[in-house]
Amino acid sequence: MSSLARRVAGRRLNRIDGVGKVTGRHVYAADFSLPGMLFGKVLRSTEARARIVRLDVAKARALPGVRCILTASDLPALRFGTAVKDRAVLADGEVRFVGEAIAAVAATSLEIAEQAVRLIEIEYETLPAVFDPEQAIARGAPLVHEHWDRYAALPVFDRLGNMPGRCSMTHGDVEAAFASAYRIYEHRFSTQLVHPGYTEPRAAVASWDGNGDLVVWANTQLPFDMKNMLAEILDLPARKVRVIVPGIGGGFGGKLRVGVEHFAAWLARKSGRPVKVMTTSEEELLDAYPRQPTIVELKTGVSRDGRLVARKGRVIVDCGAYANSGPPTVAIALQVLAGPYRSANLALEGIAAYTNKGSTGSFRAPAGPMANFAVESQIDIIADDLGIDPLELRLRNVFREGDEGPAGEKVVGVSIEECLTKAADAIGWKDRKPSQGRGKGIACSWWLTTGGSSGVYVKINPEGTVSLVSGAVEIGTGALTGAAQILAEELAVDLTDIDVTDVDTEVAPFDHGAQGSRTAFSVGNACRIAAADLRRQIFAIAAQQWGVAPEDMVLQDKGVVLGNKRMSLAEVASLSQRSGGGLISHGTAIQPMPAHDPSRVKNHPLPAWTSPSFHAHATEVSVDQATGEITIERYVVVQDVGFAINPTYIEGQIEGGVAQGIGQALSEEIVYAEGRVLNANLTDYKMPTAMDAPRVDCILVEHPSINGPYGAKGVGEPPCIQPPAAIANAVAAATGVRVHALPITAEKIALALHGEEK
Amino acid sequence: MEVTVRVWGNLRRFLPDGQGSAAIQVPDDTTVESLADQLALKHELWAAAVNGRVVELSTRLRPGDRVVLFDHVHGG
Numbered sequence: 001m002s003s004l005a006r007r008v009a010g011r012r013l014n015r016i017d018g019v020g021k022v023t024g025r026h027v028y029a030a031d032f033s034l035p036g037m038l039f040g041k042v043l044r045s046t047e048a049r050a051r052i053v054r055l056d057v058a059k060a061r062a063l064p065g066v067r068c069i070l071t072a073s074d075l076p077a078l079r080f081g082t083a084v085k086d087r088a089v090l091a092d093g094e095v096r097f098v099g100e101a102i103a104a105v106a107a108t109s110l111e112i113a114e115q116a117v118r119l120i121e122i123e124y125e126t127l128p129a130v131f132d133p134e135q136a137i138a139r140g141a142p143l144v145h146e147h148w149d150r151y152a153a154l155p156v157f158d159r160l161g162n163m164p165g166r167c168s169m170t171h172g173d174v175e176a177a178f179a180s181a182y183r184i185y186e187h188r189f190s191t192q193l194v195h196p197g198y199t200e201p202r203a204a205v206a207s208w209d210g211n212g213d214l215v216v217w218a219n220t221q222l223p224f225d226m227k228n229m230l231a232e233i234l235d236l237p238a239r240k241v242r243v244i245v246p247g248i249g250g251g252f253g254g255k256l257r258v259g260v261e262h263f264a265a266w267l268a269r270k271s272g273r274p275v276k277v278m279t280t281s282e283e284e285l286l287d288a289y290p291r292q293p294t295i296v297e298l299k300t301g302v303s304r305d306g307r308l309v310a311r312k313g314r315v316i317v318d319c320g321a322y323a324n325s326g327p328p329t330v331a332i333a334l335q336v337l338a339g340p341y342r343s344a345n346l347a348l349e350g351i352a353a354y355t356n357k358g359s360t361g362s363f364r365a366p367a368g369p370m371a372n373f374a375v376e377s378q379i380d381i382i383a384d385d386l387g388i389d390p391l392e393l394r395l396r397n398v399f400r401e402g403d404e405g406p407a408g409e410k411v412v413g414v415s416i417e418e419c420l421t422k423a424a425d426a427i428g429w430k431d432r433k434p435s436q437g438r439g440k441g442i443a444c445s446w447w448l449t450t451g452g453s454s455g456v457y458v459k460i461n462p463e464g465t466v467s468l469v470s471g472a473v474e475i476g477t478g479a480l481t482g483a484a485q486i487l488a489e490e491l492a493v494d495l496t497d498i499d500v501t502d503v504d505t506e507v508a509p510f511d512h513g514a515q516g517s518r519t520a521f522s523v524g525n526a527c528r529i530a531a532a533d534l535r536r537q538i539f540a541i542a543a544q545q546w547g548v549a550p551e552d553m554v555l556q557d558k559g560v561v562l563g564n565k566r567m568s569l570a571e572v573a574s575l576s577q578r579s580g581g582g583l584i585s586h587g588t589a590i591q592p593m594p595a596h597d598p599s600r601v602k603n604h605p606l607p608a609w610t611s612p613s614f615h616a617h618a619t620e621v622s623v624d625q626a627t628g629e630i631t632i633e634r635y636v637v638v639q640d641v642g643f644a645i646n647p648t649y650i651e652g653q654i655e656g657g658v659a660q661g662i663g664q665a666l667s668e669e670i671v672y673a674e675g676r677v678l679n680a681n682l683t684d685y686k687m688p689t690a691m692d693a694p695r696v697d698c699i700l701v702e703h704p705s706i707n708g709p710y711g712a713k714g715v716g717e718p719p720c721i722q723p724p725a726a727i728a729n730a731v732a733a734a735t736g737v738r739v740h741a742l743p744i745t746a747e748k749i750a751l752a753l754h755g756e757e758k
Numbered sequence: 759m760e761v762t763v764r765v766w767g768n769l770r771r772f773l774p775d776g777q778g779s780a781a782i783q784v785p786d787d788t789t790v791e792s793l794a795d796q797l798a799l800k801h802e803l804w805a806a807a808v809n810g811r812v813v814e815l816s817t818r819l820r821p822g823d824r825v826v827l828f829d830h831v832h833g834g
Contacts, residue, residue: 082767082832154766154828155807222832228770231778238776253834328831364834452768452830453802510771516833590801603812605805605831717834 009489009710012648015481016500017474028247029203029219030278037205038067040260040267040277041113043103043120044286045095048356048675049129049142052093052102052122060105060119065112068271069120070104075266080233082257084153084164084323086145087359089233089262094127096144096321097358098676099286106267106275131675133318133353134295136162144321144354157327158603164319165327165352167603169334169406172345177310181301185382188297189374190741191724192669193318195290196363197660197687200249201281202288206264207274214241214265219248221255221475222513227505233262234269245503251475252660253362254289256515257324285670285680289361292317292326296374298337301345306388308397310345313337315371319352322359326352329366331604332448336371336721338406340416340446340614341397346406356675362515364657365447368721369664373742376443376725380732389432390729391424391442398444399614408597409608413713415640415703419616420444422699426636427618432733437623438633439733443725444616448609449705449714450516453590454523455509458487458530460538460583464558464570466491466498471511472523473503477716478649482520483527485645486709490531492555493569509586517714520645521611522589524709530587537583538572545575591707611705613713615639617658617722621730628749630666630731632694635723640701642713650715651698657719659693665724666743667692759786759821763793766828772799784819791815794827804830 020026057069072092079085091102103120107113128142135141144162145151157165178184204218214234220226223243231238248255260277267275279288294317301310315333319326330350337348383390398416405411423442432440457469468487474480484498501508512518539550542560545567554561559568569583576583596608620634637654644650667686671678679685704711724742732738737752764779765772773780784793790813794800807826808817819825 155810155826156805156812156828224768224771225832228767228776231770231776238770240776256832256834325832362832362834366834448833450830450833451804510768512768512830513832518833588801593804598814605828 006489008495009485009645010643011646013485013495013646015478015649016484016495016498026247028200028249029217030200030249032205032217032246033276034205034207034274037274037276038106038108038267038271039110039113040104040106040263040275041110041117042101042263043117045091045098045100045102047095047124047126048098049127050095050124051127052091052095053125054121054123055103056121057103059121060116063112063116063119065108066105066116067108067273068106068267070266070270074270076235078235079151080229081323082325083157083327084151084159086151087322089266097356099358100321104263104267106271129356129675131355131357131672133316133355136353136355137351144356156603156605162354163351164323164354165330167331167334167350169338169346169348169601169604171406171600174310174312174345174347177345178301181309182304184299184301185378186299187378187381188295188740189377191294191370191373192742193290193293194363194664194668195285195288195670195685196252196254198250198252198254201279201284202255202259203278204261204264205274205276206261206268208268212240215244216261216265217244217246218261219255220245221251221473221515223473223503223505224471224510225513226258226261229258230261230265233258234265242506245473248473248475251514252364253366253515256362257289259288281682282680285685286677287358289324289359290670291363292319292329292360294370296371298374298378300378300382302382306386306393306396308341308343311338311343312347314349316351316353318355320355320357320359323352324359325362325366326360328605329362331606333367333371335406335609336367336445337375340399340444342399342403357672364660365717365721368445368447368717369661369724372443372445372721373724373728376722377728380729381738391420391429394420394444405608407600407607409594411612413642413703413705414614415701416444416446416614418701419614419638419640422701423616423618423636423638426697426699427620427634429618437625437734438620439730440618440620441726441729441733442616442618443722443729445718445721446612446614447517447714447718447721449521449611449613449708450518451591451610452512452518452522453588454511454526455586455588456523456526456530457509458527458534458585460534460569460573462570462574462577464497464568464573466493468498468500469508470500470523471503471508472519473514475514477519477653478646479514479519480523481649482645483523486524487527487531490528491534493558509588517716517718521708521712521714524645524712525589526587528709529589530585533585533587534583537576537585541572541575542567611707611713613640613642613718615718615722617726619726619730621727621734623731623734623749625753628746628753630744630746630749632662635694636697636699637719638699638701639718640703640713641715642705642708643702643710644700645712647700650700653716654698654719655696658696658723659688661720661723662693662727663688664742665727669743759784761819761823761825764824764826769799769802769827769829772797788819789815790817790819790825793819793825799827802829803827
């Protein structure tokens with residue numbers, strides 16, 4: 001069925017959560033409070049690596065209004081983590097980065113809690129630290145975790161010392177291919193530490209009930225993972241933990257993991273009162289889950305006519321002091337390094353490294369912008385050297401339908417050629433260097449639609465409305481509006497007939513979470529399954545009423561129809577409820593892992609990508625020849641979304657993702673010097689504002705995926721992948737200056753254009 | 759025979775009370791895949807390790823094996 005034949009899916013309909021959000025009535029986690037609630041605050045390390053030799057909370061405890069103070073000695077000696085269980089709730093005798101939590105205070109006001117934190121006395125004995133990831137993995141470097149080998153870890157990751165994860169992808173004979181290559185190019189690229197930049201800080205309110213059960217209201221992207229992780233941290237069965245997400249002001253991967261929830265839960269347990277903990281901007285820039293700084297070394301061999309014949313690469317991601325998402329991120333980087341290009345010979349290696357800096361996370365498209373910046377910058381360098389148009393070089397090498405992916409999987413739904421061509425046409429590629437200081441750049445990529453299961457409960461009510469209970473959080477993307485559009489389509493109702501409940505792990509079915517470009521895709525699939533079950537129920541009731549067989553019945557315009565017989569869904573729901581039960585169904589969907597060749601991958605948790613999407617970005621920039629200031633004049637995104645469930649919100653995702661990518665390309669960086677963050681505030685940490693974001697022209701391409709609802713593919717993450725590479729290529733076209741290290745600041749351009757003038 | 763099963767993250771919900779690990783009685787010819795089926799988590803199983811080594815899902819289990827099951831990684 002084409003989108004033209006659909007009533008609801010594919011339409012630009014208003015989002016179901018829109019009114020509450022634009023009127024300010026929506027309650028976010030940061031707004032949430034309970035009667036009698038205390039306020040929590042965390043004492044954070046001022047040392048990058050040190051032993052805590054004295055920690056005295058007596059003065060803080062004596063402060064009126066203080067109800068509870070916790071240090072590591074008050075908590076069980078356990079460590080938590082996703083890939084490696086390497087982190088304690090509060091530093092247990094040793095701190096490993098500036099900003100690490102050492103003690104937590106609960107008091108009757110936030111001001112008293114802050115004052116109490118300042119009254120805690122602490123003495124450190126400084127220990128050797130390491131801040132550079134390459135130095136960290138070198139022989140003889142100080143170990144960030146002396147007892148790393150005692151930590152529990154997912155066995156898929158190969159760990160050693162300061163490397164909490166190593167992985168590889170290999171195929172063919174790279175060295176032989178290099179030996180016969182026409183030319184070989186070797187480059188090194190680096191990217192910086194950037195914050196996800198969500199609007200709402202991380203916030204949680206925790207409360208224990210009379211049965212010893214914990215309830216946490218938090219702005220997490222993964223309520224079920226949070227429930228399980230808190231159970232682990234608090235040493236409870238998971239059934240004793242309930243997580244409710246009242247509202248979430250953006251996440252971008254920065255709210256996947258436990259951030260403040262464990263502090264709130266422990267303080268509430270010890271104080272016997274509900275406790276709220278919320279981060280400040282400073283804490284966000286010291287101890288959140290930003291994007292890993294990354295070093296990519298890339299060696300590519302090409303034939304005389306510009307075919308890629310071999311690629312060798314090494315990626316090092318700087319996890320900071322705790323592994324968190326670093327090991328899977330570096331694994332995903334390998335697929336980004338390989339594709340969307342065909343290459344018969346690959347040797348890619350990924351290393352996650354510990355350093356004495358803040359821990360990092362899974363910021364939107366983890367590994368995407370970092371690896372893509374290297375690949376797509378190098379493609380342009382190769383094209384220039386060979387005298388081939390960069391667009392043409394790409395077109396000669398990109399995947400075609402049915403090609404082998406890097407793990408030997410069959411790549412389907414391929415549209416990269418169309419994306420590139422449309423992006424080039426839209427930006428006016430033929431005039432790539434229109435004037436001095438003005439240039440155009442292009443970059444392309446591919447990305448996965450993350451798997452994991454999604455469940456929904458759906459109920460048709462006697463008044464004909466539909467209740468959708470999903471375990472997925474609406475994090476601001478409009479994904480649940482998209483899923484509801486699919487449900488409405490399947491049940492022949494209007495989108496406005498559907499009510500979606502907020503997530504409560506006690507009542508909602510399991511969902512793998514709002515992350516990885518999967519929410520509308522996966523919840524939408526679950527809705528289709530639940531709707532199919534409801535149709536069976538509806539047809540059976542109608543068949544009984546009419547004394548006919550259910551064959552040939554259809555749902556149409558909020559009712560069931562057979563020939564000239566018609567009964568509204570409201571009537572069917574009433575009949576169903578009167579006979580006991582009601583129209584209720586459950587749907588669960590999960591994407592299968594594509595078949596692949598396991599001999600090509602080693603220590604990789606995600607060897608083959610599910611339902612990949614394809615995209616190309618093109619931009620035109622002007623560069624001030626005196627100051628090096630870069631202005632983005634035009635920006636075009638062509639993204640294959642498989643099927644555009646709601647084009648308006650897809651375009652919103654693209655525009656926002658481009659703005660984030662521009663931030664990474666040009667201005668954002670959490671700057672460290674000897675383990676200290678120099679710009680832990682939102683004045684000196686320079687995110688683009690609305691004034692900095694250009695108009696983005698979005699062109700949606702629809703090559704259906706096999707597994708998505710109506711062929712949809714994941715949408716949310718890809719838009720932030722290509723901006724750094726596309727802008728770097730445009731800047732190179734405009735100025736001749738090739739920047740290998742993000743961000744591409746005016747200072748770097750000016751220095752390259754004029755040298756260090758005195 | 760008895761094997762020890764440890765699950766990470768979201769797979770906890772498939773063990774009694776949402777515990778992270780449990781001793782499970784299984785038939786003698788059990789594989790990792792059939793163990794996952796027995797625990798009703800086969801549809802969410804992404805990879806597995808036995809006695810610290812990542813294994814194929816068709817791997818046969820032996821008495822006392824320590825099995826770790828994990829689900830899909832998270833994105834951004």
